[in-house]
Amino acid sequence: xxxxxxxxxxxVKQFSVLLPxxxxxxxxLVKLLRGAAIEVVGISVQDxxxxxxxxxxxxxxxxxxxxxxxxxxxxxxxxxxVISLRESGPELLPVLDTLMxxxxxxxxxxxxxxxxxxxxxxxxxxEDYDFAVTVLNSAGFKLVxxxxxxx
Numbered sequence: 001x002x003x004x005x006x007x008x009x010x011x012v013k014q015f016s017v018l019l020p021x022x023x024x025x026x027x028x029l030v031k032l033l034r035g036a037a038i039e040v041v042g043i044s045v046q047d048x049x050x051x052x053x054x055x056x057x058x059x060x061x062x063x064x065x066x067x068x069x070x071x072x073x074x075x076x077x078x079x080x081x082v083i084s085l086r087e088s089g090p091e092l093l094p095v096l097d098t099l100m101x102x103x104x105x106x107x108x109x110x111x112x113x114x115x116x117x118x119x120x121x122x123x124x125x126x127e128d129y130d131f132a133v134t135v136l137n138s139a140g141f142k143l144v145x146x147x148x149x150x151x
Contacts, residue, residue, distance in 0.1 A: 009145025011079035042112035
């Protein structure tokens with residue numbers, strides 16, 4: 001189990017962006033962000049017939065939100081719990097078991113791009129963010145804040 005660390009800082013912000021379901025829509029969004037020196041460090045895409053929901057974690061969420069508002073890009077935000085895993089396979093089960101014992105539900109999860117230190121990053125949206133932070137910190141897991149993703 002990882003050493004106990006409590007990281008100060010802001011929660012990681014996720015954007016859920018509504019995109020038309022057509023070739024190049026996601027690439028155009030990433031190019032728009034990159035034009036403002038914003039990198040996408042996490043992505044999950046849910047496809048449907050008419051539209052796509054792209055869940056994005058970016059290096060500069062404040063500027064990204066300004067761009068989305070200025071360009072009229074439909075989006076919502078939520079806080080994610082991000083855990084740094086030195087070994088992605090072996091460390092996943094203890095995270096899930098810890099949350100299960102605490103009776104905390106996971107709404108969705110996905111992997112982010114590896115951290116600059118090469119660690120795997122697991123993004124979780126949980127039913128009670130503050131409670132899950134307390135539980136995982138108490139169990140010794142390394143939580144990542146937004147400032148650590150803003151490379």
